[in-house]
Amino acid sequence: MRKRVVSMWFPRLPSDRVLRACAIGAAGDSRPFVLTHHEKNTDRIYCLNRAAEARGLHRGMGVSDARAYCPDLQSRPATPQADARFLQMLARWSKRYCPWVGLDGTDGLMLNIAGAEHLFNGEAVMLDDMRHRLERAGLSVQIAAAETRGAAWALTHYGTPARTSEGLTSLPVAALRLDAKSDTALQRLGLRTIGDLMALPRATIARRFGPDVTLRLDQALGARDEVISPLTDPPHYGVRMTLPEPIGLSGDVMAATARLLERLCAKLKDQDMGARRLQLSLRRVDQGTQQIELRLAAPMRDAARILPLFERGVGAVDAGFGIDHLRLEATQVERLLQTQITHATSSRSDGLEDLITRLGNRIGLENIQRFLPADSHIPERSFQIAPAAYSTAQGPWVTLRPRPLRLFAPEAITATGPRPPQHFRWRRMALTTQRSTGPERIAPEWWLPDDNWRSGLRDYWKLDTAQGRRLWVFYTPQNPGWFVQGEFA
Amino acid sequence: MRSGNSPERASRSAWCMIGAMRDLHSHFPPKSTRTHEVCGPSASAFAFALGARLGGTVLWVREAWLGDQINPMGFASYMDPQNVLVALAPGHIDVLAAAEEALRSGSVTLVVLDLTQPIGLTEGRRLQLAAQQGKSTGLCLIPEGMGSNAAQTRWRCTPVFDADPHAPDSTLQRWEIIKNKSGTLKAWTVKWDAQTRRINVVSEVAQ
Numbered sequence: 001m002r003k004r005v006v007s008m009w010f011p012r013l014p015s016d017r018v019l020r021a022c023a024i025g026a027a028g029d030s031r032p033f034v035l036t037h038h039e040k041n042t043d044r045i046y047c048l049n050r051a052a053e054a055r056g057l058h059r060g061m062g063v064s065d066a067r068a069y070c071p072d073l074q075s076r077p078a079t080p081q082a083d084a085r086f087l088q089m090l091a092r093w094s095k096r097y098c099p100w101v102g103l104d105g106t107d108g109l110m111l112n113i114a115g116a117e118h119l120f121n122g123e124a125v126m127l128d129d130m131r132h133r134l135e136r137a138g139l140s141v142q143i144a145a146a147e148t149r150g151a152a153w154a155l156t157h158y159g160t161p162a163r164t165s166e167g168l169t170s171l172p173v174a175a176l177r178l179d180a181k182s183d184t185a186l187q188r189l190g191l192r193t194i195g196d197l198m199a200l201p202r203a204t205i206a207r208r209f210g211p212d213v214t215l216r217l218d219q220a221l222g223a224r225d226e227v228i229s230p231l232t233d234p235p236h237y238g239v240r241m242t243l244p245e246p247i248g249l250s251g252d253v254m255a256a257t258a259r260l261l262e263r264l265c266a267k268l269k270d271q272d273m274g275a276r277r278l279q280l281s282l283r284r285v286d287q288g289t290q291q292i293e294l295r296l297a298a299p300m301r302d303a304a305r306i307l308p309l310f311e312r313g314v315g316a317v318d319a320g321f322g323i324d325h326l327r328l329e330a331t332q333v334e335r336l337l338q339t340q341i342t343h344a345t346s347s348r349s350d351g352l353e354d355l356i357t358r359l360g361n362r363i364g365l366e367n368i369q370r371f372l373p374a375d376s377h378i379p380e381r382s383f384q385i386a387p388a389a390y391s392t393a394q395g396p397w398v399t400l401r402p403r404p405l406r407l408f409a410p411e412a413i414t415a416t417g418p419r420p421p422q423h424f425r426w427r428r429m430a431l432t433t434q435r436s437t438g439p440e441r442i443a444p445e446w447w448l449p450d451d452n453w454r455s456g457l458r459d460y461w462k463l464d465t466a467q468g469r470r471l472w473v474f475y476t477p478q479n480p481g482w483f484v485q486g487e488f489a
Numbered sequence: 490m491r492s493g494n495s496p497e498r499a500s501r502s503a504w505c506m507i508g509a510m511r512d513l514h515s516h517f518p519p520k521s522t523r524t525h526e527v528c529g530p531s532a533s534a535f536a537f538a539l540g541a542r543l544g545g546t547v548l549w550v551r552e553a554w555l556g557d558q559i560n561p562m563g564f565a566s567y568m569d570p571q572n573v574l575v576a577l578a579p580g581h582i583d584v585l586a587a588a589e590e591a592l593r594s595g596s597v598t599l600v601v602l603d604l605t606q607p608i609g610l611t612e613g614r615r616l617q618l619a620a621q622q623g624k625s626t627g628l629c630l631i632p633e634g635m636g637s638n639a640a641q642t643r644w645r646c647t648p649v650f651d652a653d654p655h656a657p658d659s660t661l662q663r664w665e666i667i668k669n670k671s672g673t674l675k676a677w678t679v680k681w682d683a684q685t686r687r688i689n690v691v692s693e694v695a696q
Contacts, residue, residue: 351596354596356574362587367578370573373561383560388574397561399563406563407559464651465650467650469530489648489660
């Protein structure tokens with residue numbers, strides 16, 4: 001099979017990516033700019049722009065040294081993960097030229113354009129188009145085409161316009177993607193260019209430098225094949241159905257949804273994923289689109305369980321003159337591995353999850369909450385409230401001292417002094433204290449600023465009143481005042 | 490004469506106790522697959538005691554704007570907070586709709602509705618039907634005197650001051666049935682036993 005490989009090398013991919021997003025991007029090339037990362041106990045230059053290079057900076061240099069050279073240096077921390085994502089995006093974009101695109105290291109792409117050149121009026125025009133578009137996007141790029149991957153790489157990384165015409169022979173040996181050790185050894189023997197290396201007998205090279213050098217040479221010359229592994233498309237969780245005749249009954253829509261769900265759930269099962277959010281778009285004959293969104297309380301891919309959850313949404317749809325196009329997409333998915341069903345797993349929790357989904361679609365999934373224990377003495381912070389759909393029940397709950405059943409915002413009562421009042425009024429009731437238990441002193445957590453605890457320490461008392469009510473009151477000694485905060489049974 | 494009488498009196502009071510316990514346990518927990526109402530200051534204690542007695546998951550539905558909130562550290566002595574879910578509904582109608590949905594699903598054993606306004610006969614009846622269909626119990630916490638005629642029973646729970654000096658963290662309450670569709674009205678003085686997680690009747694004689 002004929003091969004024609006295009007190599008794209010982005011020599012300053014990280015800094016170009018950051019400068020593209022910055023406001024200074026327009027003037028980016030005139031001002032020195034570097035990305036830094038922490039290595040070997042100091043901040044070092046990770047990537048730099050052309051202006052910084054012109055001022056004598058280089059990669060791996062300490063940032064403080066670099067600042068001494070040019071005081072107007074601008075720097076940002078490097079994020080290799082974002083760079084990798086950006087390269088993935090570029091790979092996806094490159095599919096406009098050919099379908100066979102692979103990554104090359106962390107800063108390059110390999111395209112097998114065999115059979116796609118004529119679509120762009122020839123290879124030269126195609127390469128010019130790539131160069132033009134990438135440069136307009138603010139990326140500095142080296143592009144070259146060759147018969148093999150190795151040759152294309154060599155031309156992008158070491159090729160100059162003068163050398164390219166002569167082919168590979170005039171390129172330095174480093175262009176063969178050798179490790180630094182072999183490269184140095186070859187240089188020491190006076191083998192400066194690939195041409196020098198090709199002139200030697202193969203057996204000698206292999207004996208002296210191991211199989212690696214001959215392998216790379218063969219790959220560059222095309223004697224040995226090297227694959228470009230194309231990137232797989234990310235799985236798409238969407239299915240659609242077009243109907244010959246419009247439908248309007250909710251039963252028909254549910255039947256169509258059931259068919260879509262089956263296909264979608266099969267897709268999800270293949271990838272070991274579960275849907276967390278589903279979107280059903282119904283297109284009417286008059287081109288109006290209605291959407292039903294379903295947020296699930298747990299990742300799910302069981303069509304029979306999901307279908308009844310759509311009932312409420314489908315019932316609210318206005319079908320107009322009929323619906324002739326349905327599209328179902330899982331807009332949010334989560335990993336859902338196969339689990340062994342045992343006698344210990346209860347089917348009760350499945351029902352509960354379905355219930356949370358149903359309620360969540362009515363009042364919002366965040367509004368179904370559960371309590372999680374928290375490590376704090378402050379009454380309001382001794383537990384956490386978390387959405388039930390995104391948390392699991394935790395225990396155990398340890399209560400060292402009696403706490404009220406109900407908590408409310410502190411309500412002031414009129415009383416003075418550090419001892420609980422004998423008679424007081426609360427919520428328009430006259431109450432008489434019969435027994436008081438306390439005080440239990442709780443200090444505010446100074447490491448978490450909380451406006452409610454500005455009044456300082458609190459001495460909590462449990463008051464048993466003659467009228468029966470058992471109240472949880474506190475006194476603030478630093479800012480005298482009495483407040484009711486809770487009620488026991 | 491008096492010394493001979495005393496053991497007899499003690500045994501009689503013990504019999505009274507057992508009778509009263511049986512009597513309470515024939516009424517509590519109230520009939521499942523129905524909705525009931527409870528009012529009074531100790532209504533939430535009644536709800537937690539019922540949740541503990543029924544087991545399973547309890548869904549507590551209330552309006553989001555209410556300032557009062559239930560405190561898991563407090564009701565941990567009644568039931569495990571892991572089994573409690575709270576649903577915050579934006580309004581009164583949504584409270585009723587969410588409760589009906591939950592009752593009908595049958596995935597929760599008890600649905601507690603924290604109501605702030607009276608519900609009509611239609612709404613009450615819908616809740617009853619949903620509870621019957623899902624075989625779960627509903628409990629409305631209602632303000633005093635705002636009951637619905639559809640409720641199976643209505644209870645009033647008020648805390649009582651415990652004069653016993655050895656019980657500083659007492660939970661003494663008076664539970665009265667003030668409406669009963671199929672039965673008589675009764676009243677008991679009860680106490681929550683946190684060790685055994687069960688409601689105990691306190692004998693009138695001991696008071």
